[in-house]
Amino acid sequence: MGKQKIGRRPFVSMSVAGLLAAPAIVSAQSEWPTRQIRVVIPYPPGGPSDVTTRIVLERASSILGQSILFDNKGGASGAIGAEHVKNTVPDGYTFLMTTTAMVCITQHLQPLPYDPAADFVPVARHATSWIGMGISPQVPSNNLQEFITYAKANPGKINFGSAGLATITQLYGEIFNIEAGVKMVHVPYKGSAPATNDLLSGQIQVQFDPTTLPHIAAGRLKCFAIASEKRWPGRLDIPTLKEQGYGKMGGDAWYGILAPRGTNPAIVNKMSRAIGEAAAMPDINEKLVASG
Structure with a gap:
């Protein structure tokens, strides 16, 4: 090869x-x-x-x-x-x-x-x-545009967790920063599960990861978008980022x-x-x- x-x-x-x-x-x-x-x-x-x-x-x-x-x-x-x-x-x-x-x-x-x-x-x-854009319930937003507005008004104050440096879960957050024009701070973890635990406890505010989806379905996390090509069957009411004009560089x-x-x-x-x-x-x- x-x-x-x-x-x-x-x-x-x-x-x-x-x-x-x-x-x-x-x-x-x-x-x-x-x-x-x-x-x-x-x-x-x-x-x-x-x-x-x-x-x-x-x-x-x-x-x-x-x-x-x-x-x-x-x-x-x-x-x-x-x-x-x-x-x-x-x-x-x-x-x-x-x-x-x-x-x-x-x-x-x-x-x-x-x-x-x-x-x-x-x-x-x-x-x-599928990649869920899991958001802490403590974030004062009710839809994606409200979240973007809040993030722009609070640059550097929103932390997004990932499974580690140079992982696709970091990549999604960095791409969203660019496309939405916001400045979320990346917090790398040793895996997805530890990041999700901190998201649930409010230590971080956002995570782009499949591990967020069961918690989104259970109502423990907010979710304004699915960062995948298609909607997640577990919550078909949540639109994709692409449907809302973002996520064009995702996969x-x-x-x-x-x-x-x-x-x-x-x-x-x-x-x-x-x-x-x-x-x-x-x-x-x-x-x-x-x-x-």
Whole structure:
């Protein structure tokens, strides 16, 4: 793959070439897995990367006939977990959960201890999330225009939290600053869940993140816009940013699985099929939509 960047396309429809003929590959495909699989989630528990991975891969483990251990190694915007998996033996029993930022964004903004294209191979894309613009009830606004007016009148006094530096959750806030002409202050966290906890307690005022959606649905947070291409089925009354003239530079946040470079292609293919089968099940989709 050289220096070619891993983009969104490999996660949309996975196919692995060259699986014909070689007896060793056929044997690996038929026998694997013979023991527990480990999936490293490079963010703390409770965030969208953690929740979506557990929902889909717990079902994939049933399809494969082996249990999956979920190993949260959060920190440094996913880099700690990624570097750990990069340095593991590519035996088909350790995988990495990845986000949009980890393969498409962060490398352009700061040095990384891994190369997304050189150190990993794509396995599957298992979820795409809506982004809720969660707002603390303490903010004296009742719609998006009122919020923008309030933010303009109070530059530097509104804090927005993110899952970490150079993540898509930071990117959404910075884009909104530019498009709306406001000056919210970025507060990076070690993951989405800790940021949401502070949003609920009023320590920060805004968060662009899927973790806000269940709290929005429950009425614990305000929400004047969904920062995604389409409205969230959980609250179809909330318009998107684009519908209100903003969010033109936004895009979807997705979650996927990578394997260390050198992993047997037959194993990658079998894991990919199991994840795809699990993600297509109606009850799994219902759980994903409910979580955002």
